[in-house]
Amino acid sequence: MWLFSLLLLFFSNYVRCQDNTTSTDELQEGLNISTISSSPKDVLTLLLMGDTQFHFPCEEDNVQCKMVSKRPRSRFFLNSRLEFIYGVEVNETLRQGRDSCTKIESRFANRVQRQALDALISSLDYKPAALVINGDLTDFGHLHQLHEFRQVWYNNFPIPFILGLGNHDYQNNIDDCALNFCAHTMLSWYADYVKNMSLIADIQRKTVKFDVEFTGSLAYTERVCSGSGKLCAYIIQLNNAIDYNVQFSSLFVKWNISSPMKYLHNELNLLGSTSLPILLNMHQCESMHIHKIRMMLKRWMSNVKTIFESNQRVPKIGAFYAHMHQRHEVSLECIEGYKVPFVYIGSVPNNRFSKFDMNSTTATITGYKARDSLMHNGEILEELETVELWGPCTRNEIIRFEDHSTRKRRNFIRKTRNQMDKTANSESEFL
Ligand SMILES: *[C@@H]1O[C@H](CO)[C@@H](O)[C@H](O)[C@H]1NC(C)=O
Ligand SMILES: *[C@@H]1O[C@H](CO)[C@@H](O)[C@H](O)[C@H]1NC(C)=O
Ligand SMILES: *[C@@H]1O[C@H](CO)[C@@H](O)[C@H](O)[C@H]1NC(C)=O
Ligand SMILES: *[C@@H]1O[C@H](CO)[C@@H](O)[C@H](O)[C@H]1NC(C)=O
Ligand SMILES: *[C@@H]1O[C@H](CO)[C@@H](O)[C@H](O)[C@H]1NC(C)=O
Ligand SMILES: *[C@@H]1O[C@H](CO)[C@@H](O)[C@H](O)[C@H]1NC(C)=O
Numbered sequence: 001m002w003l004f005s006l007l008l009l010f011f012s013n014y015v016r017c018q019d020n021t022t023s024t025d026e027l028q029e030g031l032n033i034s035t036i037s038s039s040p041k042d043v044l045t046l047l048l049m050g051d052t053q054f055h056f057p058c059e060e061d062n063v064q065c066k067m068v069s070k071r072p073r074s075r076f077f078l079n080s081r082l083e084f085i086y087g088v089e090v091n092e093t094l095r096q097g098r099d100s101c102t103k104i105e106s107r108f109a110n111r112v113q114r115q116a117l118d119a120l121i122s123s124l125d126y127k128p129a130a131l132v133i134n135g136d137l138t139d140f141g142h143l144h145q146l147h148e149f150r151q152v153w154y155n156n157f158p159i160p161f162i163l164g165l166g167n168h169d170y171q172n173n174i175d176d177c178a179l180n181f182c183a184h185t186m187l188s189w190y191a192d193y194v195k196n197m198s199l200i201a202d203i204q205r206k207t208v209k210f211d212v213e214f215t216g217s218l219a220y221t222e223r224v225c226s227g228s229g230k231l232c233a234y235i236i237q238l239n240n241a242i243d244y245n246v247q248f249s250s251l252f253v254k255w256n257i258s259s260p261m262k263y264l265h266n267e268l269n270l271l272g273s274t275s276l277p278i279l280l281n282m283h284q285c286e287s288m289h290i291h292k293i294r295m296m297l298k299r300w301m302s303n304v305k306t307i308f309e310s311n312q313r314v315p316k317i318g319a320f321y322a323h324m325h326q327r328h329e330v331s332l333e334c335i336e337g338y339k340v341p342f343v344y345i346g347s348v349p350n351n352r353f354s355k356f357d358m359n360s361t362t363a364t365i366t367g368y369k370a371r372d373s374l375m376h377n378g379e380i381l382e383e384l385e386t387v388e389l390w391g392p393c394t395r396n397e398i399i400r401f402e403d404h405s406t407r408k409r410r411n412f413i414r415k416t417r418n419q420m421d422k423t424a425n426s427e428s429e430f431l
Contacts, residue, residue: 042359044226044233045128047117048345049353050283050322051136052153053168054145055106057082059326059350063405064372068108072101106139106349108372110152113348116370119380120355121158128159128355129224134322134345135166135240135283141173141182146189160197162222164239165190166283166323170257171240174248184250187214187257194220202263212253217245217260221267223276231358234274236267238282241289242296261292268300273307277316277363277390279356284323290342293319294333301336314338316363316390320345328352328367328384329400334393341365341389352401363389367401 058065066080073080076097077088082105084090084098121128133153138145154161165186173182191214194201203216218239225232238260245259264280271278285293301315308315318341327344334340343365346352351370357363367384384401402410 041125042226042228042231043126044224044231044356044358045124045126046130046132046224046233046235046279046356047120047128047159047353048132048134048281048320048343048356049113049348050134050166050345051325051347051349052110052113052133052149053106053136053139053348054110054148054152055103056136056139056168056325056349057102058105058109059347061326061406061409062109062349062351064112064375065105065108065349065351067375069101069105072097072104076101109348109351112351112372113353113370114152115373116351116368116380117353118158120368126227129226130160130162130235131157132162132235132281132320132345133164134237134281134320135164136168136322137163137165138186139168141169141177141186143185146185162224162235162237162281163190163193164237164281164283165218167240167244169240171244171246174246180248180250183246183248184253184255187218187255188253190218194218202260208254210252213256214254215256215258217258217263219260219263231360233277233279233358234271235279235281236264238264238280240283241285242282242292243289261296264296268296273304273311273313273315275311275313275316277318277358280317280319282319282321285319285321285342286324290319293342294335297340298335301338301340305336305338314390314392318343318389322347325349328354329398330365330387330389332387332389332393332397332399334396337393339390339393341387346401352403354401365389369403 058069060066060080073082076094077085078098078101079085082098082101084094088094117131137149169186170183174180177183191203191205194203199220199222201216201218201220203214203218206213206215220237222235222237223232224235242261242264243259245257247254247256249255268278280293282289297317300317304315315338320343322345324344325347328346328350329344331342332339333342343354345354346367353368353370355366355368357366364386366386369382369384371380371382373380382403384403385399387399
């Protein structure tokens with residue numbers, strides 16, 4: 001009998017490979033997975049970050065990075081935001097100086113981040129299932145930028161990647177790069193990546209006369225599991241934004257990238273009341289984007305709520321994104337009475353990232369600051385808050401990850417502001 005189920009399992013996995021969405025057999029099998037006994041110490045871990053973005057300046061709050069660029073910045077009359085100091089007559093030498101300062105900062109931040117992740121991974125008893133990078137792999141999709149991303153990250157990393165593209169990879173450079181070669185570089189590399197990884201992405205390649213045409217949203221769903229295979233989660237990668245679409249040509253290749261809205265809608269319907277967590281990944285999720293995601297999750301939640309409640313389970317879904325480099329925070333929103341996390345996962349220019357951990361009872365996310373070991377006496381990682389992600393919800397809540405130096409800076413600003421208020425108040429008493 002169990003041999004038969006094994007065969008069935010094998011077969012349903014096989015079927016999935018033929019399809020671009022998740023098969024219902026697999027869902028049935030996944031439904032009770034969290035109730036199957038898993039060893040108490042079994043953990044599913046994922047690492048998440050965004051914006052490797054070769055080459056982009058560091059965040060101002062990234063003190064260690066600004067220290068490294070301090071001397072070259074002063075040589076080229078640049079302030080800490082890499083803007084020319086007021087009144088300087090800008091010439092080609094200074095412009096080149098700014099480019100090289102940008103590279104110094106970007107390379108520093110990426111190196112520090114890489115070293116911190118390497119150290120964290122080797123310190124863990126259980127290897128994380130993947131490193132999720134939610135977009136802006138490059139700053140403009142130039143070949144040399146992609147080359148550097150591949151060298152620093154892609155070509156040799158101890159755990160698998162789950163990658164997405166961001167606005168800097170294929171939105172900002174459209175009609176602003178000869179023959180649209182930048183966006184084409186990133187999209188064709190990405191199509192190659194999903195193919196090599198056997199990911200079933202929503203993209204079709206067609207040959208029309210002598211031209212090649214790619215159509216679809218590029219979105220994909222991947223099931224990731226702990227080492228024992230007993231704790232799993234669905235990762236849905238939507239790339240840039242829930243409602244972003246674009247059509248353009250580059251020589252003999254046409255790209256028709258549609259919004260992943262329909263794909264996500266179908267996937268959520270298929271996943272229905274799965275007991276596995278669903279992590280929606282994308283690059284940006286502000287204003288209209290977050291509104292659309294929220295509406296979609298509301299509809300899904302009201303559809304599946306009763307099924308979850310009759311099984312005495314809690315729906316587990318959340319959105320994970322980057323884009324705003326300085327932000328690293330968890331917003332827990334109440335949707336239909338349950339917590340839905342909307343998470344800024346941290347960015348390389350800010351040297352922040354997040355770790356998602358799930359065991360048989362609890363799922364959490366922990367913030368980290370990556371630090372240069374020389375500047376911090378070998379202390380390469382600063383662990384920040386840990387936030388529990390799912391469960392019944394009574395009120396919306398925002399938890400901001402703060403490291404040692406941002407906390408100090410915030411307290412300093414608050415203190416000076418209070419002092420200024422006091423002075424202003426005492427001055428007004430004299431009037
Ligand atoms: C899942 O577990 C419930 C009880 O815990 C049981 O009634 C149901 O049949 C199980 N479903 C599957 C697909 O095994
Ligand atoms: C699961 O993780 C939570 C939070 O880290 C911990 O308190 C709990 O003991 C863990 N449960 C098991 C069964 O390991
Ligand atoms: C550009 O300006 C800087 C600073 O004013 C100056 O030192 C440099 O010689 C100038 N370069 C050229 C090519 O004019
Ligand atoms: C995909 O695989 C081919 C052949 O092994 C390799 O040349 C190419 O660099 C790979 N591309 C990616 C994005 O992994
Ligand atoms: C792009 O693809 C969609 C289907 O996803 C199709 O309806 C539309 O006509 C295509 N647009 C172009 C310009 O080919
Ligand atoms: C693949 O996905 C698209 C869009 O989500 C859908 O229209 C199409 O029917 C799917 N193809 C298969 C083979 O399921």
